[in-house]
Amino acid sequence: xxxxxxxxxxxxxxxxxxxxxxxxxxxxxxxxxxxxxxxxxxxxxxxxxxxxxxxxxxxxxxxxxxxxxxxxxxxxxxxxxxxxxxxxxxxxxxxxxxxxxxxxxxxxxxxxxxxxxxxxxxxxxxxxxxxxxxxxxxxxxxxxxxxxxxxxxxxxxxxxxxxxxxxxxxxx
Amino acid sequence: xxxxxxxxxxxxxxxxxxxxxxxxxxxxxxxxxxxxxxxxxxxxxxxxxxxxxxxxxxxxxxxxxxxxxxxxxxxxxxxxxxxxxxxxxxxxxxxxxxxxxxxxxxxxxxxxxxxxxxxxxxxxxxxxxxxxxxxxxxxxxxxxxxxxxxxxxxxxxxxxxxxxxxxxxxxxxxxxxxxxxxxxxxxxxxxxxx
Numbered sequence: 001x002x003x004x005x006x007x008x009x010x011x012x013x014x015x016x017x018x019x020x021x022x023x024x025x026x027x028x029x030x031x032x033x034x035x036x037x038x039x040x041x042x043x044x045x046x047x048x049x050x051x052x053x054x055x056x057x058x059x060x061x062x063x064x065x066x067x068x069x070x071x072x073x074x075x076x077x078x079x080x081x082x083x084x085x086x087x088x089x090x091x092x093x094x095x096x097x098x099x100x101x102x103x104x105x106x107x108x109x110x111x112x113x114x115x116x117x118x119x120x121x122x123x124x125x126x127x128x129x130x131x132x133x134x135x136x137x138x139x140x141x142x143x144x145x146x147x148x149x150x151x152x153x154x155x156x157x158x159x160x161x162x163x164x165x166x167x168x169x170x171x172x
Numbered sequence: 173x174x175x176x177x178x179x180x181x182x183x184x185x186x187x188x189x190x191x192x193x194x195x196x197x198x199x200x201x202x203x204x205x206x207x208x209x210x211x212x213x214x215x216x217x218x219x220x221x222x223x224x225x226x227x228x229x230x231x232x233x234x235x236x237x238x239x240x241x242x243x244x245x246x247x248x249x250x251x252x253x254x255x256x257x258x259x260x261x262x263x264x265x266x267x268x269x270x271x272x273x274x275x276x277x278x279x280x281x282x283x284x285x286x287x288x289x290x291x292x293x294x295x296x297x298x299x300x301x302x303x304x305x306x307x308x309x310x311x312x313x314x315x316x317x318x319x320x321x322x323x324x325x326x327x328x329x330x331x332x333x334x335x336x337x338x339x340x341x342x343x344x345x346x347x348x349x350x351x352x353x354x355x356x357x358x359x360x361x362x363x364x365x366x
Contacts, residue, residue, distance in 0.1 A: 009212060013205055018198035032201045036208055045211035089196045096192040121193050149186040156189070 004048040011015055012052055013039065019122035020060045022088060026106075026114045027061075028067035034063040051129065057119055058133045091156060105155035113148030334360075 024031035089099035
């Protein structure tokens with residue numbers, strides 16, 4: 001095996017697979033395959049990347065964009081969007097926001113805002129790391145992050161996002 | 173550090189949204205951790221055969237549970253060695269052809285730089301030499317039938333005197349092909365009256 005040991009690979013799997021899958025879902029339906037392929041590419045590297053997590057996010061992002069272009073979105077987007085939304089987050093009653101509402105709100109964001117939010121909130125990447133992945137500046141990334149959070153606040157504020165209010169609000 | 177400073181600039185309401193979002197756990201979907209570790213390990217061993225691994229895993233669906241990478245994992249060490257060598261085949265071939273091109277170009281320039289001069293050396297005219305057979309001895313007074321032979325004779329006499337005349341022409345006038353041509357000695361004697 002190359003310099004990327006199994007322990008490190010396992011840690012990366014445990015830490016980043018959910019966020020990477022969520023990131024890939026923003027572009028394509030075959031998010032799991034894209035994430036798998038990214039880990040295979042990482043395992044095949046002769047030298048471990050300087051920042052394996054950022055490397056994975058970049059590879060998954062590029063792979064998901066390519067996969068999304070290959071998919072026929074016009075025919076499958078509407079039918080698969082609902083299926084995608086239901087598996088974006090684990091359903092938990094303890095969360096402050098309804099998982100499906102959050103997924104629907106994330107779906108409505110632009111891809112630039114969504115990828116920044118996913119990478120920072122669930123991936124734990126810094127703005128500078130995200131800037132390198134998306135080939136932009138850290139300030140631009142932060143602006144997208146703020147605008148994305150603002151949009152989510154507005155979207156989540158229109159519906160009944162909290163689980164506490166679910167009982168009182170009529171479901172769709 | 174710069175990220176911490178930027179996060180401090182977030183309004184409280186956005187911080188609340190961020191905190192709420194962090195409470196959600198992304199679903200892993202159908203990604204099987206143990207299976208992914210196994211396949212990644214095999215992929216690292218088969219790093220020299222990317223086509224077989226990608227072909228095995230490109231369409232792999234964890235939900236279907238197909239383990240097509242197992243067939244690709246049976247490569248022997250010899251095959252791996254050959255695969256490693258073949259990776260350098262094209263670069264080596266390119267380098268060899270470039271070297272050959274440079275060598276031939278240099279040789280071409282070197283050869284063209286050395287201009288070959290072909291000198292045409294004409295045989296030395298025999299103006300200063302008297303033909304041995306003196307077949308063309310001509311008379312003193314009469315114009316020679318061939319000006320060239322007259323000039324030869326004149327030059328020879330001017331350079332070496334009368335004695336330069338071949339004795340054969342004098343002693344054997346009958347051997348001269350042109351018996352009608354006058355001989356110098358007899359002409360001399362006639363003129364000088366000796």
